[in-house]
Amino acid sequence: TQLLEQSPQFLSIQEGENLTVYCNSSSVFSSLQWYRQEPGEGPVLLVTVVTGGEVKKLKRLTFQFGDARKDSSLHITAAQPGDTGLYLCAGVPAPFTPLVFGKGTRLSVIA
Amino acid sequence: SAVISQKPSRDICQRGTSLTIQCQVDSQVTMMFWYRQQPGQSLTLIATANQGSEATYESGFVIDKFPISRPNLTFSTLTVSNMSPEDSSIYLCSPFVLAGTQYFGPGTRLLVL
Numbered sequence: 001t002q003l004l005e006q007s008p009q010f011l012s013i014q015e016g017e018n019l020t021v022y023c024n025s026s027s028v029f030s031s032l033q034w035y036r037q038e039p040g041e042g043p044v045l046l047v048t049v050v051t052g053g054e055v056k057k058l059k060r061l062t063f064q065f066g067d068a069r070k071d072s073s074l075h076i077t078a079a080q081p082g083d084t085g086l087y088l089c090a091g092v093p094a095p096f097t098p099l100v101f102g103k104g105t106r107l108s109v110i111a
Numbered sequence: 112s113a114v115i116s117q118k119p120s121r122d123i124c125q126r127g128t129s130l131t132i133q134c135q136v137d138s139q140v141t142m143m144f145w146y147r148q149q150p151g152q153s154l155t156l157i158a159t160a161n162q163g164s165e166a167t168y169e170s171g172f173v174i175d176k177f178p179i180s181r182p183n184l185t186f187s188t189l190t191v192s193n194m195s196p197e198d199s200s201i202y203l204c205s206p207f208v209l210a211g212t213q214y215f216g217p218g219t220r221l222l223v224l
Contacts, residue, residue, distance in 0.1 A: 031212075033212065033213070035215075040217075040220070041217055041218075042115075042201075042203055042215035042216050042217045042218045043154070043203075043215045044215075045112075045212065045213075045214060045215075048212050088153060088154070090154075090213075096142070096207070098142075098144045098156050098159060098205075098207075098213070099144075099154075099156075099205075099213050100156075101153045101154045101155075102153060103152070103153045104152075104153040
């Protein structure tokens with residue numbers, strides 16, 4: 001079973017600070033997704049990265065897929081209280097196989 | 112993307128009873144995945160359900176405890192049988208829409224007393 005190690009598990013920061021969440025594995029993934037989940041809701045897809053070295057930006061969020069497709073990062077610039085939530089990385093080990101999830105990062109942004 | 116709805120959205124059940132969760136998708140999908148999210152945890156795959164065949168269960172999950180039906184390409188059910196407080200979780204279905212991308216509905220919040 002391929003594993004995704006996500007860190008940090010918990011993060012509490014002040015509004016305006018920057019942060020990075022990491023997702024690492026010893027295995028190669030054909031693609032990787034980042035989700036955000038708020039209490040009482042299902043995970044909402046933020047981005048899918050497919051190509052090694054790929055960088056995608058979504059407003060203040062920057063996602064990177066490692067060159068070897070074994071790791072990924074999520075960087076948030078100037079965090080806001082609305083960014084508070086559970087961030088989940090999930091990888092596809094091979095085409096047409098279900099996602100493998102990391103343990104999640106619970107982010108709290110304090111105003 | 113796909114529009115996914117689940118029923119019930121939440122329930123409180125007594126120990127020893129069973130609950131069937133319904134998942135409806137607005138488009139035809141070949142594979143449907145069922146996940147469990149225990150309080151404060153990430154998602155764990157329970158099983159993969161294909162239409163016309165028996166579901167494939169992950170290690171630690173068995174058909175007698177979590178029977179799944181997949182009568183057509185837009186609908187699936189997951190039953191949580193003989194429930195105990197340890198089954199208190201969010202249960203989520205996720206259709207396989209595009210290779211490498213999965214979407215989730217709001218889930219079913221289950222509390223077992």
